[in-house]
Amino acid sequence: MVPMELLATLAQPTPSKIVLAVCDGFGGLPHPETGRSELETACTPNLDALANRSQCGVIEMVGPGITPGSGPGHLALFGYDPIRYDVGRGALSALGIDFPLQPGDVAARMNFATVDADGNIVDRRAGRIPTELTARLCARLRDIRLDGVEVFVEPEQDYRAVLVLRGPDLSDRLSDTDPQRTGVPPLPVRALEPAAERTATLVNTWIARARELLRDERPANAVLLRGFAKPPHIPKMTELYKLRAAAIAVYPMYKGLARLAGMDVLDGGHSLADEIERLRAVWDQYDFFFLHVKWTDSAGEDGDFARKVAVIEQIDRELIPAVLALAPDVFALTGDHSTPSVLAAHSWHPVPFLLHSRWCFPDHVDKWGERAARQGSLGRFPAQEVMGLLLAHALKLAKYGA
Amino acid sequence: MVPMELLATLAQPTPSKIVLAVCDGFGGLPHPETGRSELETACTPNLDALANRSQCGVIEMVGPGITPGSGPGHLALFGYDPIRYDVGRGALSALGIDFPLQPGDVAARMNFATVDADGNIVDRRAGRIPTELTARLCARLRDIRLDGVEVFVEPEQDYRAVLVLRGPDLSDRLSDTDPQRTGVPPLPVRALEPAAERTATLVNTWIARARELLRDERPANAVLLRGFAKPPHIPKMTELYKLRAAAIAVYPMYKGLARLAGMDVLDGGHSLADEIERLRAVWDQYDFFFLHVKWTDSAGEDGDFARKVAVIEQIDRELIPAVLALAPDVFALTGDHSTPSVLAAHSWHPVPFLLHSRWCFPDHVDKWGERAARQGSLGRFPAQEVMGLLLAHALKLAKYGA
Numbered sequence: 001m002v003p004m005e006l007l008a009t010l011a012q013p014t015p016s017k018i019v020l021a022v023c024d025g026f027g028g029l030p031h032p033e034t035g036r037s038e039l040e041t042a043c044t045p046n047l048d049a050l051a052n053r054s055q056c057g058v059i060e061m062v063g064p065g066i067t068p069g070s071g072p073g074h075l076a077l078f079g080y081d082p083i084r085y086d087v088g089r090g091a092l093s094a095l096g097i098d099f100p101l102q103p104g105d106v107a108a109r110m111n112f113a114t115v116d117a118d119g120n121i122v123d124r125r126a127g128r129i130p131t132e133l134t135a136r137l138c139a140r141l142r143d144i145r146l147d148g149v150e151v152f153v154e155p156e157q158d159y160r161a162v163l164v165l166r167g168p169d170l171s172d173r174l175s176d177t178d179p180q181r182t183g184v185p186p187l188p189v190r191a192l193e194p195a196a197e198r199t200a201t202l203v204n205t206w207i208a209r210a211r212e213l214l215r216d217e218r219p220a221n222a223v224l225l226r227g228f229a230k231p232p233h234i235p236k237m238t239e240l241y242k243l244r245a246a247a248i249a250v251y252p253m254y255k256g257l258a259r260l261a262g263m264d265v266l267d268g269g270h271s272l273a274d275e276i277e278r279l280r281a282v283w284d285q286y287d288f289f290f291l292h293v294k295w296t297d298s299a300g301e302d303g304d305f306a307r308k309v310a311v312i313e314q315i316d317r318e319l320i321p322a323v324l325a326l327a328p329d330v331f332a333l334t335g336d337h338s339t340p341s342v343l344a345a346h347s348w349h350p351v352p353f354l355l356h357s358r359w360c361f362p363d364h365v366d367k368w369g370e371r372a373a374r375q376g377s378l379g380r381f382p383a384q385e386v387m388g389l390l391l392a393h394a395l396k397l398a399k400y401g402a
Numbered sequence: 403m404v405p406m407e408l409l410a411t412l413a414q415p416t417p418s419k420i421v422l423a424v425c426d427g428f429g430g431l432p433h434p435e436t437g438r439s440e441l442e443t444a445c446t447p448n449l450d451a452l453a454n455r456s457q458c459g460v461i462e463m464v465g466p467g468i469t470p471g472s473g474p475g476h477l478a479l480f481g482y483d484p485i486r487y488d489v490g491r492g493a494l495s496a497l498g499i500d501f502p503l504q505p506g507d508v509a510a511r512m513n514f515a516t517v518d519a520d521g522n523i524v525d526r527r528a529g530r531i532p533t534e535l536t537a538r539l540c541a542r543l544r545d546i547r548l549d550g551v552e553v554f555v556e557p558e559q560d561y562r563a564v565l566v567l568r569g570p571d572l573s574d575r576l577s578d579t580d581p582q583r584t585g586v587p588p589l590p591v592r593a594l595e596p597a598a599e600r601t602a603t604l605v606n607t608w609i610a611r612a613r614e615l616l617r618d619e620r621p622a623n624a625v626l627l628r629g630f631a632k633p634p635h636i637p638k639m640t641e642l643y644k645l646r647a648a649a650i651a652v653y654p655m656y657k658g659l660a661r662l663a664g665m666d667v668l669d670g671g672h673s674l675a676d677e678i679e680r681l682r683a684v685w686d687q688y689d690f691f692f693l694h695v696k697w698t699d700s701a702g703e704d705g706d707f708a709r710k711v712a713v714i715e716q717i718d719r720e721l722i723p724a725v726l727a728l729a730p731d732v733f734a735l736t737g738d739h740s741t742p743s744v745l746a747a748h749s750w751h752p753v754p755f756l757l758h759s760r761w762c763f764p765d766h767v768d769k770w771g772e773r774a775a776r777q778g779s780l781g782r783f784p785a786q787e788v789m790g791l792l793l794a795h796a797l798k799l800a801k802y803g804a
Contacts, residue, residue, distance in 0.1 A: 002465030006485060010468070359742075361431060361439070361751065361772060377776045381466065388467030392750040399748055400464055401471035401484065402491030402511070402629050402655075 002388050004079050007397070008240040016329035016394040018243075019279075019289045020386075022077060023315060024070070024254075025297030026335025027058075027351045027370055029342050031305055038300075038308040038341060039352065040369035044316035047333075050324070051354055051365040057378025058350035058370065059386060061337055067348040073336030074257040078237050078290075079387035087260065088172065088229020093162045096256030097154055098265075101231040106170045106199065109227045110153075110161040111178065112137060112220035119185045124178065125159045126220040134161055137220055144209045146202050156252050163225060165203070171196035174203065176226035186224055203228075236262025238288075241391060246282055248275050249292035258290055268292070272314060276322045283326055287394075293319070300339030301346075308341050330393045331356040332386065350380055357393035404790050406481050409799070410642040418731040418796040420645075421681075421691045422788075424479060425717060426472065426656075427699030428737025429460075429753045429772055431744050433707055440702075440710040440743060441754065442771035446718035449735075452726070453756055453767040459780025460752035460772065461788065463739055469750045475738030476659040480639050480692075481789035489662065490574065490631020495564045498658030500667075501556055503633040508572045508601065511629045512555075512563040513580065514539060514622035521587045526580065527561045528622040536563055539622055546611045548604050558654050565627060567605070573598035576605065578628035588626055605630075638664025640690075643793060648684055650677050651694035660692055670694070674716060678724045685728055689796075695721070702741030703748075710743050732795045733758040734788065752782055759795035 028038035061068040061076045062083065071092055072082030090107035101107060112134060114123040135155040142153050149167030156162055173192040179185075189207070191200040207223065214221045238245045239262060247258030250268040259265050266282060268275040268291075275291060293315060299308035323331055338349040352373035363376040374380065378389075391397045430440035463470040463478045464485065473494055474484035492509035503509060514536060516525040537557040544555050551569030558564055575594040581587075591609070593602040609625065616623045640647045641664060649660030652670040661667050668684060670677040670693075677693060695717060701710035725733055735758075740751040754775035765778040776782065780791075793799045 002468055003485070006465075006468075359431065359745065359749070359751075362437075377773065377782075379782050381782075385466040388465065389750075390467075392467035392469065397467060397469060397750070399469045399471050401474035401488065402494055 001382065001384060004235070004240055006400070007079065007388055007391065010397045010400060011241045011391060012396060012398055013242040013287075014394065014396050015287065016396060017287050017289070018330040018390050018394050019291065019323050019326075019328040019332070020077065020390065021291045021293065021319065021323065021331070021333045022074070023293045023296045023333070023335050025300045025337060025339025025346065027338030027340070027347075027349050028300065028308065029340035029347075029349065032342065037370055038305060038312060040367070040371070042309045042312040042316065044312060044368055046316045046320040047368040048366065050320060050356060051363075051368040051372065053360070053362045054354050054356040055360045055378050056355075056363050056365050056373040056376025057353045058374050058380050059334060059353045059383040060350050060380065061383045065348050067346050068337045069346065070253060070336055071257060073383070074254065076383035077334070077336060077386055078261045079241070079384060080234065080237070081384060085232065085234050087232045087234070089227025090162065090172070091229040091231050092253050092256045092260075093156055093160070093227070094164060094256070095259050096252030096254070097156055097162060098259070099152070099154055099162060099164060101164070102166065103231060104168070104170060105164055105166050106172045106228055106230055107162055107164045108225040108229075110163045111224040112159045112161065113186075113222045113224050114219040115185070115222040121179070121182045121184060121186065121222070123219060124182060124224060129159050129220050131155060131157055133220065134159060137214070137217070140213055141210055144206055144213070146206055149202060151206065159220070163206075165199070169198070171199045172228045172230045174200055174228040177207065178224035178226045186222060189225070232260065234260055237387070238262030241387065241396070243288040244286045245288035245290065246286040247290045247292070248278050250275065251292070251294050254292040254294070263290060272318055276318060279322070280326065296335070297339045300341050301344060303341050303344030305341035329357060330390050332390055334386070350374070351383075353378065353386070355389060355393065359393050403784060403786060406637070406642055408802070409481065409790055409793065412799045412802055413643045413793060414798060414800055415644045415689075416796065416798050417689065418798060419689050419691070420732040420792050420796050421693065421725050421728075421730040421734070422479065422792065423693045423695065423721065423725065423733070423735045424476070425695045425698045425735070425737050427702045427739060427741025427748065429740030429742070429749075429751050430702065430710065431742035431749075431751065433744065439772050440707060440714060442769070442773070444711045444714040444718065446714060446770055448722040449718045449770040450768065452722060452758060453765070453770040453774065455762070455764045456756050456758040457762045457780055458757075458765050458767055458775040458778025459755045460776050460782050461736060461755045461785040462752050462782065463785045467750050469748050470739045471748070472655060472738055473659060475785070476656065478785035479736070479738060479788055480663045481643070481786060482636065482639070483786060487634065487636050489634045489636070491629025492564065492574070493631040493633050494655050494658045495558055495562070495629070496566060496658070497661050498654030498656070499556055499558050499564060500661070501554070501564060501566065503566070504568065505633060506570070506572060507566055507568050508574045508630055508632055509564055509566045510627040510631075512565045513626040514561045514563065515588070515624045515626050516621040517587070517624040523581070523584045523586060523588065523624070523626075525621060526584060526626060531561050531622050533557055533559055535622065536561060539616070539619070542615055543612055545615070546608055548608055551604060553608065561622070565608075567601070571600070573601045574630045574632045576602055576630040579609065580626035580628040588624060591627070634662065636662055639789070640664030643789065643798070645690040646688045647690035647692065648688040649692045649694070650680050652677065653694070653696050656694040656696070665692060674720055678720060681724070682728065698737070699741045702743050703746060705743050705746035707743035731759060732792050734792055736788070752776070753785075755780065755788070757791060757795065761795050
């Protein structure tokens with residue numbers, strides 16, 4: 001593995017342009033009836049033709065057998081060691097809504113939820129209440145005061161929100177209150193180290209008062225907290241690689257990941273068409289574009305094989321020709337993890353990866369898919385190596401050594 | 403990755419013989435008109451037949467996306483971690499001419515160059531003046547004295563020379579004076595750390611006096627210095643692997659690399675035929691032969707696709723049958739990096755690798771080339787692993803563990 005630090009010594013700014021399109025949860029598994037995966041089932045003439053004149057492979061985000069969350073998946077794609085740079089969910093959520101986290105802050109991802117009369121969770125997402133209601137509820141929760149710390153409660157999207165504590169000597173070594181299932185009550189926060197006892201007490205106090213304030217709300221009468229985290233210390237890949245980088249994404253967490261890496265975060269609107277329009281609009285202003293496509297993952301998570309196939313066909317129809325029309329020097333298409341519809345969850349399976357540039361040795365793949373990609377010349381390799389390849393193919397790396 | 407130290411504990415001397423033939427800049431890229439690379443275009447019946455009964459793969463010298471200089475490329479082939487053992491160009495040049503570098507010396511690679519009346523560089527190689535003229539100019543530059551340090555000025559080959567400073571408290575943390583382009587003046591040497599200020603001043607003084615002495619010379623009226631370096635501390639692979647190793651090369655830098663690794667350096671004459679003759683002559687005296695073939699790289703660097711094809715065909719015609727006639731126990735054929743003619747430069751592309759021994763599982767490759775090699779059973783792997791394979795196939799490694 002080439003360390004980021006070595007890449008940084010070789011990186012040089014050039015006008016050449018790189019597009020890294022990340023289709024969330026891209027990889028899948030065969031449908032039991034057809035024996036073909038979502039990618040293998042989809043009719044993708046543009047992707048197939050592109051793969052035919054590109055290099056293919058499959059990437060592992062963290063390592064064999066490890067199912068990555070979106071955080072480590074994206075960090076690996078951006079060149080970070082996802083084990084060394086472990087970013088907590090709370091910090092990611094705060095970054096995603098552009099909350100100005102300060103050193104020492106502790107952030108947690110918050111869900112509004114529904115509990116029954118016995119206090120057992122009925123719905124971990126409170127019927128997916130809209131963002132507007134979440135914003136109003138957050139405003140009410142801001143009335144809660146705690147001794148010696150400032151408290152911020154910020155809406156994210158739909159039923160999602162962020163809780164941030166600010167003050168001296170806070171710890172993020174706290175357990176989640178979200179039990180990740182229904183029929184049981186939320187868990188109390190536990191300190192995972194002695195120095196976290198005071199913070200745990202503060203958070204439990206806050207939760208109790210929040211339950212009071214939300215008592216008469218329906219369906220959002222409770223909160224679940226997870227991923228307590230301090231702001232991460234991560235070098236900016238934009239500085240290391242000397243890139244002017246733009247991130248185009250629809251959902252907050254991916255914007256947060258891109259911001260963490262040093263990219264300018266541009267709002268991707270609400271649809272793939274919006275994202276493509278934004279890409280075209282800012283094409284002249286940047287030399288690296290991270291474009292995040294969420295809906296492959298959403299369909300996979302819902303176990304909806306046909307919908308995931310349809311999203312892949314939409315990507316083939318809309319995204320591929322639009323990017324090729326812009327004629328980037330390097331175009332990479334991949335995912336941040338696999339989300340097989342038959343598993344209805346993230347998985348550990350390697351993710352297909354396609355690299356197109358003038359300096360490729362084409363693999364002459366006929367039909368794009370997991371198995372075809374695996375036969376490509378890049379083979380199976382760590383996602384952390386992707387950035388080096390992208391920079392090399394864009395001729396942005398000087399020679400190493402005499 | 404098996405560390406050198408572990409290999410060293412397992413290595414045992416045997417009479418079996420290994421030939422490692424390194425064709426500089428071996429790998430290429432497809433010609434835009436034919437879609438076939440230099441290797442895929444060349445008519446190579448001997449190589450094809452050899453590949454058919456050998457194991458193939460492609461190697462990465464430093465890591466994915468990294469374009470290696472010849473130094474790291476060769477060190478990786480000899481089993482060294484090219485990031486851990488970073489050898490400066492100046493030290494390599496000094497080793498190449500067999501200059502007895504001492505600890506604390508600082509060496510720089512020197513070019514004679516041409517500057518115009520305004521002091522701007524017109525030719526970074528002074529019209530490629532011959533070695534004899536370079537030797538006479540070096541002799542004149544030896545008249546320059548500096549306070550407190552000894553100065554050595556040694557000719558290398560053609561317009562190339564080496565400058566060595568010897569004395570207390572010298573630093574090699576100095577910037578190059580070679581701006582790597584014409585139309586601008588040579589750069590002054592800058593100290594890259596405070597402790598290097600004195601050395602920088604000494605070198606700048608030396609350069610100013612050299613300019614005085616060369617003022618009336620044409621075309622060599624200036625010098626360019628780069629790659630300031632102290633002698634590297636590198637364990638000898640010959641001792642680690644218990645080999646009696648001979649290096650056969652034509653150009654100084656490759657001799658320097660082999661000497662650094664502990665090999666006996668034998669002059670390779672001026673041509674491939676000379677090198678083959680030398681290999682035959684010393685066959686009984688060694689059990690490891692590093693044979694360096696420069697001309698694949700020269701043609702690639704010149705962007706001359708047809709000439710690179712012709713060199714490959716010459717290798718097929720002359721080198722392959724000659725080596726096979728000697729019946730080595732292990733014959734490996736590869737490069738130290740790729741130099742695609744279409745890029746006219748070193749590149750990051752993995753280098754095809756062929757391993758022939760009695761203990762191979764043959765891949766039954768039909769036509770030798772980058773893509774065929776990539777489909778071979780060795781796949782894509784780090785060049786640092788090559789030495790372990792060579793030693794194993796020569797039955798020079800004991801079993802590890804009980």
